[in-house]
Amino acid sequence: MVQTVLVVAAHSDDEALGCAGTIARHTQNGDKVHLVFLTDGVGARRASDEGARARKAASQKAADLLGATSMTQFSLPDNMIDSVPLIEVVKLIESSTENLAPNIVYTHHGGDLNIDHRLCQQAVLTAFRPFPDQTVHSIYGFEVASSTEWAFTTPNPFLPSHYVDITKTLQTKLQVLKAYEEEMRPFPHVRSEEAxxxxxRWRGASVGCAAAEAFTPIRTIRR
Ligand SMILES: [Zn+2]
Structure with missing residues (x-):
């Protein structure tokens, strides 16, 4: 059965690090994948229209490589989503997805170091509350290198128990990351191709396959 998949991330490139291999598997299977990014990914440090345009072009290139059906990029303040009332963030997600009727949602792990990531998950859980007519049956949290594993003191560590074999889509994930090469760093930075x-490889070997992406099942309902 064709599934409608929604990825909601704080920043474009989070989807690449967190679940690009999984997205590619969905689109290869004929599923519709919609991407929603809450910020334009351009922090106050280098804020400019040109920077925002370049990031949006990178996001669109990544979406095309993944075969996504749509890509929506909002411009909430980067690394400052906490300066926006949460209800406004929820409304953005609701308004951009109300006609999609998604079945599966991928979003951030709630224990990340980055505050935008934590608030994004909170807003997603609010936008897709399990009402009787809710179309979303599964919400999964992905890990984002340089945020999930850097939240050393979090009371909510990332303990995955849902894995997707990305042996055949790892190369696509690496191509997608090249679209965001400005955000990538040389090894041994955690945001390097080697890392x-x-x-x-480690997520894959943990469950007996050559490469995988790992998720926390935030809410799954079998009807
Ligand atoms: Zn991020």
């Missing part, structure tokens, strides 16, 4: 591959 991304190492994590994919």
């Amino acid at each position: 991304v591959v190492a994590l994919a």
Whole structure:
């Protein structure tokens, strides 16, 4: 059965690090994948229209490589979503997805170091509350290198128990990350190609396959 999949991330490139291999599997299977990003990814440090345009072009290139059906990028303040009332964030997500009727949602792990990531998950859980007519049956949290594993003192560590074999889509994930090369760093930075591959290999080996992405099942309902 064709599924409608929604990825809601604080910043474009989070989807690449967190679940690009999984998205590619969905689109290869004929599922519709919609991407929603809450910020334009351009922090106050280098805020400019040109920077925002470049990031949006990168996001669109990544979405095209993944075969996504749509990509929506909002412009909430980068690394400052806490300066916006949460209800406004919820409304953005609701308004941009109300006609999609998604079945599966991927979003951030709630224990990340980055505050935008934590608030994004909270807003997603609010937007897709399990009403009787809710179309979403599964919400999964992904890990984002340089945020999930850097939340050293979090009371909510990332303990995955849902894995997706990305052996055949790891190369696509790496191509997508090239679209965001401005956000990538040389090894041994955690946002390097070597580290991304190492994590994919480790997540895969953890469950007996050559490469995987790992998720926390935030809410799954079997009807
Ligand atoms: Zn992020």
